Amino acid sequence: MSKNHYDYIICGGGASGLLLAYRMCKDPYFEKHSILLIEKDDKNINDRTWCFWESGKGDLEKMVHKTWNNAYFNADGFEMDFSLQPFQYKMIRSLDFYQSMKKKLTEFDQLTQIREKVTRIAENSVATEVKTYHGDLIFSSIFDPKKLYQQKRYPVLLQHFVGQVVETQNPCFDPDKIEFMNFNVPQKGNTRFMYVLPLSPNKALLEYTLFSAQLLERKEYVTAINDFLKTLPTGGYEVIEEEEGKIPMTCYRFDLINNSSLLHIGTAGGWTKPSTGYTFQRINEKSKELVDFLKKNKPLSHFGKRGRFWFYDLLFIDVLAKDNAHGADLFKRMFQKNSPETIFQFLDEKSSIVQEFQIMRSFNVRQFVKALWKRLF
């Protein structure tokens, strides 16, 4: 039976909630502390496929389902095949992650996991449909977009997509090469691209993806995937799995909804990279940082700082929100004038100022100066 008071309460047991719980449980510092993890779902379906790039073996390596060493980029008549070295592109299926995490977490006595729906989070308490729990510190990965859409200061785009795993009659994919961004699809006034993750010569996950403010009707994504497949010698295909997503791309100050005892984590905490929508690897890294931070006993509102990358993303999103058709051109300039290694380091926020200056110079400077001017004045 669950008790009423815990040292830490984690709301939401998805990517960030499970990783945070696991990292805390593994750290001897938290051995004598009580942790409650509240999740509303069983998490027994493969509801998403996470991909990210990483150099060398990472700490979630055992869960990795597929890796790739090469990639393809296409925008506005500029095509490029490239090696991802020193990185590899990696895929983790969410079901493997949930199952592996659940199994690992049962080993820890300090953790209680419950299947309940959170209805309210207040200072030091979390109410579910069943009862109210009290906690000294609360972490929430439950994303409530209300505040995000109530404000006007920071534009909100979405990385939205439908993904289909297809099996084709003929071999038509290169199993060691992803299509990272293929903008060679009608842009229709937005930033639209195809993202292809081959699993074998006959099988791939294709995602028709937009970086834009408005969602499409489901059939529009599906038609676009179908049109794309018509350009390949598939010999016919079958859809065997499907997923969809809408990930916020914004520089909204998520930190302002935190306080000394409540911290939003994962997508709900603004851990998504605004200019790309990539989140998973950032969750992996930030959950480690958070565990170290907790040992310092500082107010939760002090966790995480906005740096220069937040500012770059701010201008990028401003430019893309103002004219949503510019995405293909922005990414084309980036890939035409910089090495893939530098680009991935930049997107990882691990580049040097010199590399960043070089990347800035790739863009149409006037667009960015205008966006900067508007921000400043």
Ligand SMILES: Cc1cc2nc3c(=O)[nH]c(=O)nc-3n(C[C@H](O)[C@H](O)[C@H](O)COP(=O)(O)OP(=O)(O)OC[C@H]3O[C@@H](n4cnc5c(N)ncnc54)[C@H](O)[C@@H]3O)c2cc1C
């Ligand atoms: C289909 C899809 C594919 C993606 N692919 C990638 C990718 O390739 N690479 C990448 O970097 N990012 C990707 N993302 C973005 C991001 O990595 C994921 O959304 C990731 O799961 C975010 O983790 P999270 O912990 O913030 O949210 P979630 O994993 O969504 O966890 C939130 C949890 O809270 C639970 N919850 C919600 N409401 C309540 C409630 N009231 N009470 C109790 N529990 C509740 C949910 O059931 C869920 O388990 C993808 C997202 C989607 C949707």
